[in-house]
Amino acid sequence: MDIFIQQILNGLSIASVITLIAIGVTLIFGLTGIINFAHGEFLMIGGIVTWLAVSAGLGFPLAVVLAILAVGLMGYILERGLFRFTLERPTNGFIVSLGLIVVLQHVVVLFWNPNQKSIPRPLTTVWDVGGVRIASVRVMVILITIAVVALSFRMITASRYGRALRASVEDRDTAALMGIPVRRYITGVFVLGSALAGLGGALLIALFPITPFTGGTMVMKGFAVALIGGLGNIYGAVAAGLILGIVEGFSAGYGFSQWTDAYSFALMILVLIVRPHGLFGGTSGPRMAS
Amino acid sequence: MKEDRRADLFESLRSLLPVLVILALIALVPLFSPSNRFLSLAISAGINVIALYGLSVLFGQTGILSMGHAALVGVGAYAAAILARDFGIGFWLALPAAALASAVFAMIVGIPSLRVGGHHFVIMTFAFGQLLAIVLTNGGDYTGAATGLDIAGPVTLFGADMTDLTRYYLMVVAFVTVAAVASWAIIHSSYGRTLRAIRENEKLAASLGINVGRHKIGAFVVSGIFAGISGVLLAYFLGHISPSQFSSFPSIYLALMVMIGGARLIEGPLAGGILVAFLPEVLNLDPVQSRIVYGVCLIAVIMLLPDGLIGGIVRALRAAFSGKPKQETEDCDAAEVRQ
Known part of the structure; x- marks a missing residue:
């Protein structure tokens, strides 16, 4: 039973990071149809920025803020400089993102070598609750994610910007006709998605x-979660993130750890075969003249 | 009518000619006693080019992109290694067997993946590729786990030992020629036209009675055959294969090569494979720098020359010769423009 709870906690903390990626992936896809595989690299850069900041002597909270800002800025530059030109042909956007994966990874390797990077744990306390050892850093990751996800939900469901965003995801052209500056929302979603990935990277490290x-494995898990939940469906992404995190936690806890990475792919393939629009229903991307 | 046909055939043969001439020149390279390093690079480039010709049928003609193509190559390579180890089957028998294995794997991946439609297909192939790498890594002694398998077997042709670098090089050039001709034959057959109809307008193609789903899977299976053969050549060339050679990144590089070369032209895969293999040598880059250059090239090609490098050059030449480019044919297949 102790192991059980511990594994659920471990699974949930990883699921938090995956959910943060999945929200960005699902929003960007829903609005632009672009499958941005480089999102995992955004996450990795967030981690690297955190590592650099902590190594330079800054505190972890400040490093997290820096990671969010840096990756958000990167998202803005890439959307303005590259992805904006591929809106008419989302497949090209996807291919551009493949190029970005290669470039971003190797630029990081070039400057900061390919070795593992780690920071001292920002919280070292381990609580012992009735024999269950709970690492406070995992609780911190889960709580930050819950707060950020709740805030995003609130923004998307309650504010008028959120309503306009959902209208644009539903039908870009009609939304544009209603006076919603869809292009600006696309930029906004790229920045928001990138910032979330930056946060995810900071939490991951x-x-x-x-x-x-x-980034490579993490983005695949993010995509798996986004697809399982239904692309364009944020609720679905969060729910699927929870499912995957718990499944992975269990399998690691009960001796199948070498197969952990396989679950997300297998689950995704299965869900897509049975329910191509995901468990919770999603859009199939913006309707556009192909 | 018959005259037309013959003129068509002549025209399409003319499009094959440049590739055959280039390949003939490439086959003459050993006369200049190149270094072993050059030959090894050229052999790996050639092995990639064979898989790229399959990928060009899939992506260039049918318009669907596979991001798990290295997995299909891997199936071929592992099939060759396992057949040699367990059944003592040599190179030549392994070729059809591995091609069959890759084709079957392509079908197993293709049927569910293509069912879920365009956007998701890419992700599905990527996921299957990753799954295969995980399965190979966890396969224990049968697949040699993370260290992979050794393949030790002489490749002989009419009693001559082909493992010598120069001979292997010539053999790979021969295989590339067969792949180029096969891909050309597919492009210029009615089957190729069917595939292009699907690429241009899936719904219209379906309304004409074309079984879109079956043809897409068919194209994927065909590309699998190319990949399987390339896998056998790779396994026997390297003598050792491991799961990481066939995971996601090799797949990205294959897609990158076909994009850089241009998927729709018969010269494309050849140019892409050679460029990507030799660019670091020519520019004297280390692997990390060269990968950055590839990535930048890929982005630049997609943003500036959507038909690939060769497609862009051909279009520029055509524009230069005919004054102004014809607007309607801009997006069309260059091979079709010629017809």
Whole structure:
């Protein structure tokens, strides 16, 4: 039972990071149709920025803010400089993101070598609750994610910007006709998604050491979660993130750890075969003249 | 009518000619006694080019992109290694067997993946590729786990030992030629036209009675055959294969090569494979720098020359010769423009 609770906690903390990626992925896809595989690299850069900041003697909270700002800015530059030109042909946007993966990874390798990077745990306390050892850093990751996700929900469901955003995801052209500046929302979503990935990277490096190649597996899990939940569906992404995190936690706890990475892919393939629009229903991307 | 046909055939043969001439020149390279390093690079480039010709049928003609193509190459390579180890089957018999294995794997991946439609197909192939790498890594002694498998077997042709670098090089050039001709034959057959109809307008193609789903899977299976053969050549060339050679990044590089070369032209895969293999040598870059250059090239090609490098050059030449480019044919397949 102790192991059970501990594994759920471990699973949930990883699920938090994956959910942060999945929200960005799902929003960007829902609005632009672009499958941005480089999102995992955004996360990795967030981790690297955190590592640099902490190594330079800054505190962890400040490093997190820096990571969010830096990756958000990167998202803005890339959207303005590259992705904006691929809106008419989302497949090209996808290919550009593949190029970005290669470039971003190797730029990081070039400057900061390919080895693992880690920071001292920002919180070292381990609570002992009735024999269950709970690492406070994991609780911190889960709580920050819950707060950020709740805030995003609030923004998307209650504010008029959120309503306009959802209208644009539903039908870009009609939304534009209603006077919603869809292009600006696309930029906004790229920045928001990137900032969330930056936060995810900062949280990830608080949990595990990262390498310049961490982004690859993480983005696949983010995509798996986004697809399982239904692309464009934020609620679905969060729910699917929880499912995946718990499944991975269990399998690691009960001796199948070498298969952990396989679950997300297998689960995704299964869900797509049975329910191509995800468990919770999503959009199939913006309708556009193909 | 018959005259037209013959003129068509002549025209399409003319499009094959440049590739054959280039390949003939490439086959003459050993006369200049190149270094072993050059030959090894050229052999790996050639092995990639074979897989790229399959990928060009899939992406260039049918318009669907596979991001797990290295996995198909891997199936071929592992099939060759396992057949050699467990059944003592040599190179030549392994070729059809591995091609079959990759084709079957492509079908297993293709049926569910293509069912879920365009956007998701790319992700599905990527996921299957990752899954295969995980399965190979966890396969224990049968797949050699993370260290992979050794393959030790002489490759002989009419009693001559082909493992010598120069001979292997010539053999790979021959295989590339077969792949180029096969891909050309597919492009210029009615099957190729069917695939292009699907690429241009899936719904219209379906309304004409074309079984879109089956043809897409068919194109994927065909590309799998190319990949399987390339896998056998790779396994026997390297003598050792491991899961990491066939995971996600090799797949990205294959897609990158076909993009850089241009998927729709018969010269594209050849140019892409050679450029990507030799660019670091020519520019004297280390692997990290060269990968950055590839990435930048890929982005630049997509943003500036959506038809790939060769497609862009051909278009520029055509524009220079005919005064102004014809607007309607801009987006069309260059091979079709010629017809």
